[in-house]
Amino acid sequence: MNIVVLPGDGIGPEVTDEAVRILDWFVTKRGLPLRMERRLFGAAAWAAEGTTMPDASWDAIMAADALLFGATGSLDQKHIPAEERRKGSLLRMRKALDVFANLRPVRAWPALAEVSPYKPRTIAGTDLVFVRELTAGVYFGTPRGIQTLPDGTRWGLNTHAYTEAEIARAARFAFTLARTRRNHVTSVDKANVMEAGALWREVVAAVHARDFPDVTLEHMLADNCALQLSRAPTRFDVIVTDNLFGDLLSDCAGAINGSLGMLPSAALSDPGPDGKRRALYEPIHGSAPDIAGKGIANPLGAILSAALLLRWTARAPAEADALEAAVATALAAGARTADIALPGESVLSTRGMADAVIAALEHP
């Protein structure tokens, strides 16, 4: 299988290097048939080749079995023309690959109870996953832009839109996933204010009634979900929601371990004619330009994204489990990067944390 690695900006290259090293371990030690090739895009490609998306990168992205993505967004992106910024953007890739189902698992790692902003009783046992719709909604709706009215004043405009089909496939993904978990789906919208949310609720309910009556479904307003994620995160199993609410709510839940640095994600398409899903794996933290290049970033979001790659693309669930268990072992043994350390605790470098995970893989 051909994995295209897109390190990107900021801390992207540092953390991606470690995720690749882990995948290499599975290639060497477990014989997984993965081939990794690095490609430039975005600000790095702009600096090197004068375009944010070299043709060779785009062709590789579209042909890949999976993408392993680092981070996007650099301080000097302002100097790249808008047209070029769009060309090499993450949003363009998500749309072109049609990876509409964005899985964002959030669990409370017992070893991080001390560093969490929450009381242990609030978060202990949290194990939820977002299915965030990723290729529609206000991220892609048109018309959009900044327009000047006849009287000279300006207004900013974005369009939030969902078709029945876009909602239905996200719902089907969520219900199918719930069957492999605790069989519970929370569908999140603002149906009390937005017609697009009312349609969301109606379509999710119809998909449920027709094809997934065995799964428990609850509807929740997005504002209430923000509250419940902080009050009682253990009550959730699968949360399905739109692109924008998924963006905010998953960060909200991300606070559970004190740092976004722990959070992985997978963006998946439906299976194509060849039975394969397109897939983009990505830690949820951004490019963090303030700490880039220092070798102190937390690689676990990227490494856990590699675990999702093992599960969803390589179809190697035992290896995915082993990698997640190795992360738990390393954390339990006290391995910490700066973002998940208490004041005064000794911390590892990005590489040191990956070493600790590899050590745990070697001696499970």
Add this chain to the structure above:
Amino acid sequence: MNIVVLPGDGIGPEVTDEAVRILDWFVTKRGLPLRMERRLFGAAAWAAEGTTMPDASWDAIMAADALLFGATGSLDQKHIPAEERRKGSLLRMRKALDVFANLRPVRAWPALAEVSPYKPRTIAGTDLVFVRELTAGVYFGTPRGIQTLPDGTRWGLNTHAYTEAEIARAARFAFTLARTRRNHVTSVDKANVMEAGALWREVVAAVHARDFPDVTLEHMLADNCALQLSRAPTRFDVIVTDNLFGDLLSDCAGAINGSLGMLPSAALSDPGPDGKRRALYEPIHGSAPDIAGKGIANPLGAILSAALLLRWTARAPAEADALEAAVATALAAGARTADIALPGESVLSTRGMADAVIAALEHP
């Protein structure tokens, strides 16, 4: 001053009764010139008079010096025709009164540290206030609706739009408020994805540069704000944001005391020709139909909304401070409704909690 009381649905009447009782105390004991009159709207008016907005209610609302609002949303609202639902809706009142500045103060009450889902070290000292833009954005943008395409499939559509003027007045309100506090404003948007957010950021920065250079301004992406509200709420002073982000993020912050039941709000217009602001005061919790009529709802959100009324409409800051101090005293003495009690703790009724606040007012 003429205060129109709109108890509304669910627990609205119960908690509003207690807020009115507190205001009556200030009328009787401190001679504040407030006159309260109750009016029907929404589901209650529909049941009693066959319309969700009797003319007499609308006239009273538009003529009032302030509104004291309970809650809206009842289980049987489904049976009210859509047109009538809109007529008696909270959104229609907000728009007609032009109360664009929605203040949502959030503080960590020391007495509630035990019941909070957060560790004390996370929240101790939290004292922030949202200025949520309340009369524009996706709540009001057109076109909107559920449309059927030529091929018979449907899509849901909402429009997120802001004019420069709408952004500028929210920003001015926030900067002016910050000058009375810790002089720090966080402006929240999704400028990396939404053009309306890019304009938001640009206009807030321009208002700042021109008229408020003495206030510290930071820009923050909405997803990151959701994270930071959970990780480090004490870093915020004034948060200014749009209607939808303000809805979600204020609920996110609302978890700090374990219950939305503690949170008040004030929606204010700019001063009119008579120098007066229109004002709608409202606890943030909803109608909570599951506990309505039982006399167990927390009245403190409504009572603290009355404190905001004392500050912003009655211009009685000493009385507002006294009421907030009385709430702190009652909580410190152990007064708890069910939503803010630990398991096994003894709890007060709605009325009992208000009695505790009045007792604290009488013996400060």
